[in-house]
Amino acid sequence: MKRPILHQVTDLDLRLLRVFRTVVESGGFTAAELQLNIGRSTISRHIKDLEERLGMSLCQRGRGGFALSPEGAQIYQATLRVFGSMADLR
Numbered sequence: 001m002k003r004p005i006l007h008q009v010t011d012l013d014l015r016l017l018r019v020f021r022t023v024v025e026s027g028g029f030t031a032a033e034l035q036l037n038i039g040r041s042t043i044s045r046h047i048k049d050l051e052e053r054l055g056m057s058l059c060q061r062g063r064g065g066f067a068l069s070p071e072g073a074q075i076y077q078a079t080l081r082v083f084g085s086m087a088d089l090r
Contacts, residue, residue, distance in 0.1 A: 009082075016050040017079045019043060020058065024076050028066035 019036060026032040029040045029047075036043065044061075051058050058072035068076060 013050075013053065014082075016046050016053070017075075017082065019046040020050055021076065021079050021083070023047065023059075023066070024068065024072075029061060 019032070022035050023029060023032040023043060026035055029043050032043055033040055047058065047061075054071075054075065056071045056075075057069050058075055059069055060067045
């Protein structure tokens with residue numbers, strides 16, 4: 001049986017996951033700035049906070065560009081399911 005990554009999902013976790021989803025769908029931090037209306041350094045801090053909460057690296061970022069790690073791809077798919085379920089509840 002898989003150990004849960006987050007024992008309890010908080011509002012902060014949902015906010016960080018929204019930022020992560022936007023970064024992925026925008027293709028990187030720079031493009032996500034426009035969507036989120038926050039600076040790259042703040043986006044970077046949010047992703048780092050999420051990585052620390054999850055205990056894994058979600059993406060590679062830097063001069064080589066943005067790329068999801070295998071774990072990041074799994075978290076992205078789980079994020080889509082979470083927000084899809086939330087939309088269904090509405």
